[in-house]
Amino acid sequence: MGSVLYNFSGERFVVTGASSGMGRKVAEELAASGAMVLAIARRKERLQELKHEYPKHIITATIDVCDTKGMAEVISSFVASYGKINGAVHAAGIFSSTPLRNYDESEARKIMDISFWSGIRFIQLVNKKKNAMDGCSSILFSSVAATIGEKSNFAYSSAKLAIQGAVRSIAKEIYTRGNRINTVSPGWVNTELTRKEDESSLVNKKFYDWHLLGIGEPEDVTGMVLFLLSERARWITGTNIVVDGGYLLGGV
Amino acid sequence: MTEQEFIEKMQEDVLDTDVEISLEMALADVEEWDSLSFVSFIAMAKELGFTNVNREVVNEAKTVKDLFELMK
Structure with a gap:
């Protein structure tokens, strides 16, 4: 079976939620592919671990993504130091x-x-002309929960569905400079976030069986994220890509 | 809002351009003045409390200065 290696040398990306789970994996893979990455999260120690792994490619910013002013400052500072952004991932x-x-x-x-x-x-910040290279690719994490409406999770399902709607609209605003935006909807992936939910025992155990290919690992999803960030995906915008091990098929 | 503040908001939030904007510029000469920046301008005006700024009055503006005058 073949393999895919990306080369993001000389490119710059911003990743939120970079301290754990899929956000962290995206940051690691981008750094390993030669990119400069601004890794944003709240947990300083976790970010420092990431920085330690890729000292030449990871710049960290310990900040709450809801801090609009702070986010503008760290992105502006990154752009001033390293250049305009080629892509952004909202995994927080x-x-x-x-x-x-x-x-x-x-x-x-x-x-x-x-x-x-x-x-x-x-997305507003990273797509500003002063911050983004033409052709900038943005990705937001949605979820299969947006489609299937999981029990007891209306807020999560709604938030993830709202992202998909927004992306379809925003794609029509940012295309003029070749900028793109998409969502990725993972199924159940083995991360710190999902492990916590497992422990709360609110998850219907059938849920696991419906993942025909088993529960995913972060790298099962991040490959799609890197593809969407890459030039090979230059004709893809305003859409949602499901990466769920067959979950949405609803079981056998 | 001062002239400088207005220019900065126009460049960054409304037109999203690297090109320097001046009050004397004709809107017809501003490449980024399109349907999207048109609605962005109205949204900015509303956010700042200028609820009288609507499509009709913005349509009548010929220069950047005309837009600035609407924000008073």
């Missing part, structure tokens, strides 16, 4: 159950703030 997000009969509204709003609103602000 939280997962928490919100059963209709008794959900925590502040938590539900936080899910929307981090996944959706901070994602929109991030």
Whole structure:
């Protein structure tokens, strides 16, 4: 079976949610492919580990993605030091159950703030002409939850579906400079975020069986992300790519 | 809003351009003044509280200065 190696030498990317899970894996793979990466997350120690792995290719910024002013500053500083951005990935997000009969509204709003609103602000920032190279590719993490509407997860499902709608609209605004934007919808991937949810025991165990190819690992999804960031995906915009091990087929 | 603040907002938020903008410029000569920047300008005006700025009055503007006058 063949393999794919990307070469992002001389290119610059910004990744949110870079301290763990798929965001971290995207940052690692971009760095390993020669790119300069601004890795953004809240957890300083985790970011330092990442920086330690790829000292010449990872620049870290410890910041909350909801801090609009701070995000503008760190992106502007990165662009001033290394040049305009070729691509951006919004992987920051939280997962928490919100059963209709008794959900925590502040938590539900936080899910929307981090996944959706901070994602929109991030995309606005990175697509500004002063920050982005022409042809800049942006990717936001959606989820299969947007399609299937998982039980007790209306806030998460809504936030992830909202991202898809926004991307279809934004694609029509940013195309003039060749800029692209897409969402990736993973199925259940073995990350810190999903492990926490497993422990809460709210996940229907059938859920796992519906992943025909088994539960995914971060690298099962990040290959698609790197492809969408690359020049080979230059004709793909405004769409959602499902990477779910067959989950949405609904079982055998 | 000062003239300088207005110019900066026009360049970065409305037109999203590297080209330097001046109040004297004719909108017809500003390449980035298109349907998207048109609605972006109205959105910016509304955000700043100028609710009287609508499609009709913006359509009548011929220069950047005409747009600035709407923000007073």
